[in-house]
Amino acid sequence: MTVPDDGASLMEVLRDRLGIRSVKDGCSPQGQCGCCTVWVDKKPRVSCVTPARRVAGRAITTLAGLPEPVRTAWGDAFTASGASQCGFCTPGIIMRLAAVSERSTADRARSPVGSALAAHLCRCTGWQTIVEAADCLGRPGPPRDWGAAARRAEIEGGAPQAVGSAVALGRGGFADDTAPEGALVALSDGRGGWAVGETVSEARAAAGRVQGRRTPVAAAPPLEFPEGEWAVRLRTSWVEPAYLETDASWCVPGGEPAGPLANGGAFGAKVTSPLPGVARRLADEHGRTVRVLWSREDVVRHGPKRPPVAIGIAADGHGVIRVARTPGVAEAIGRVAPGLVVQEVDVAGPPTSVSIRGAGWVEAVVALSALGDDTQPVTAPGGGSAVARWGPDGLGVQVWCGDPLDDIVVRSYCIGAAHMAYGWVTSEALSVDLDGEIGDLTIRSFGVVPASRMPPVTVAIQPSDGPPVNGSDAVFAAVAAATWRAAGHCPQWPTGPIDQLEALSGRS
Numbered sequence: 001m002t003v004p005d006d007g008a009s010l011m012e013v014l015r016d017r018l019g020i021r022s023v024k025d026g027c028s029p030q031g032q033c034g035c036c037t038v039w040v041d042k043k044p045r046v047s048c049v050t051p052a053r054r055v056a057g058r059a060i061t062t063l064a065g066l067p068e069p070v071r072t073a074w075g076d077a078f079t080a081s082g083a084s085q086c087g088f089c090t091p092g093i094i095m096r097l098a099a100v101s102e103r104s105t106a107d108r109a110r111s112p113v114g115s116a117l118a119a120h121l122c123r124c125t126g127w128q129t130i131v132e133a134a135d136c137l138g139r140p141g142p143p144r145d146w147g148a149a150a151r152r153a154e155i156e157g158g159a160p161q162a163v164g165s166a167v168a169l170g171r172g173g174f175a176d177d178t179a180p181e182g183a184l185v186a187l188s189d190g191r192g193g194w195a196v197g198e199t200v201s202e203a204r205a206a207a208g209r210v211q212g213r214r215t216p217v218a219a220a221p222p223l224e225f226p227e228g229e230w231a232v233r234l235r236t237s238w239v240e241p242a243y244l245e246t247d248a249s250w251c252v253p254g255g256e257p258a259g260p261l262a263n264g265g266a267f268g269a270k271v272t273s274p275l276p277g278v279a280r281r282l283a284d285e286h287g288r289t290v291r292v293l294w295s296r297e298d299v300v301r302h303g304p305k306r307p308p309v310a311i312g313i314a315a316d317g318h319g320v321i322r323v324a325r326t327p328g329v330a331e332a333i334g335r336v337a338p339g340l341v342v343q344e345v346d347v348a349g350p351p352t353s354v355s356i357r358g359a360g361w362v363e364a365v366v367a368l369s370a371l372g373d374d375t376q377p378v379t380a381p382g383g384g385s386a387v388a389r390w391g392p393d394g395l396g397v398q399v400w401c402g403d404p405l406d407d408i409v410v411r412s413y414c415i416g417a418a419h420m421a422y423g424w425v426t427s428e429a430l431s432v433d434l435d436g437e438i439g440d441l442t443i444r445s446f447g448v449v450p451a452s453r454m455p456p457v458t459v460a461i462q463p464s465d466g467p468p469v470n471g472s473d474a475v476f477a478a479v480a481a482a483t484w485r486a487a488g489h490c491p492q493w494p495t496g497p498i499d500q501l502e503a504l505s506g507r508s
Helices: 010-017 068-081 090-102 105-110 113-119 128-135 146-157 200-207 275-286 296-302 329-336 361-369 407-426 472-486 499-504
Strands: 037-040 043-046 184-188 194-197 232-235 248-251 290-293 309-313 319-324 340-345 385-391 394-400 457-461
Touching (some): 010 037, 010 200, 068 128, 090 113, 090 128, 113 128, 128 407, 184 200, 194 200, 194 275, 275 290, 309 361, 319 329, 319 361, 329 340, 329 361, 361 472, 385 472, 394 472, 407 457, 407 472
Parallel strands (some): 184 290, 319 340, 394 457
Antiparallel strands (some): 037 043, 184 194, 232 309, 248 290, 385 394
């Protein structure tokens, strides 16, 4: 097959010219998330930073090009272990793992699954279920009620969601994957406008933007502690939700724009995405269908963050929580911590949203947990409860979420929530200067915990006759509290690596 040599990346050629949508764009042109991984002469390569001209005459294999039995086996394995939630990152991961399985036994021994995953990021699953999928490849999973599984996924993810092998193979109905052929492409020009072109390359050239990088300036909490003598103090930094599928939409003239949520809720961060409105306006202006895409840098600059806090609590449980001004955050905190006075503060920085997973109330619950012990369950506003403890075998989680509907989905979401909470406490932060400008603009600069550093998680789903309720938000709060306890209640997040956790989980 021949395509023009016009400077396009291999990813753009595959997605936009050949219509192969299993190749996902999670960070282009950063080459850091692994979602666009394909094989070049049977070796994995991230296609977003590979110029198409570099692979002329070489064999390119995408997920669709794997033998059908191999592709099906991987999709089934990921579904059976709960290794796919939104399904955006999994096609690239499957291509990487399938390449490992193609090697000789000796080569596979030198390239374990954990090492292979070093080139990838996954925000949903917490890695453990992906490793388990590789271990159970070729073995049939248990019979399941797919309707019940999808219902549980919607309860946990906050948006309608499908569950099944097709999702793991990248067919989750993501907004940009459903755009019709021949649509114009609109990219942010970085000056408040939109650069429009016939292709991604053309729009990118019209935008004239220089790719942002990572700043050497360390992240720091933006708020000062409230004045007073406190038994407990906690303050947090700016944190990026770090969902893998960047915001996207498309619209035909006079039509309804495609929604950006697709097969996942993006942890609440896409609830107010402006891109559908932009797609509608540009389609009407140009009289043609328009795809509107945010780059990874756009998501970081303009997407909502969880509001930073600075908390002081007295021994009797009363105290003050200072929080970046955010509509609805005082009400969210008041529902779980009526003894805390909420002081909203104007802070220069990115937008914040109470829609982000547990924003405000989790910080309050975690701070209050320092006054008790690790036996008390954390109860989320949605009704679910959880307890988390670190031990010699890693992290143990108990969750009460009513009728589980599907244990595999519950477990997957709980492990994913544990991964997010562990990273939030120990490593995740954005550098934001005094003018509110973000310095960390690459996906690897957010501090997301990689597969090699995620301790094992054991989930015990406690029986209940009640109706199904969200359990993973309670797990998110419980794991944050347990991890902070292991860090000696260090008053500033992220705490950095915690030696005690490494010892407890048998790591050196």
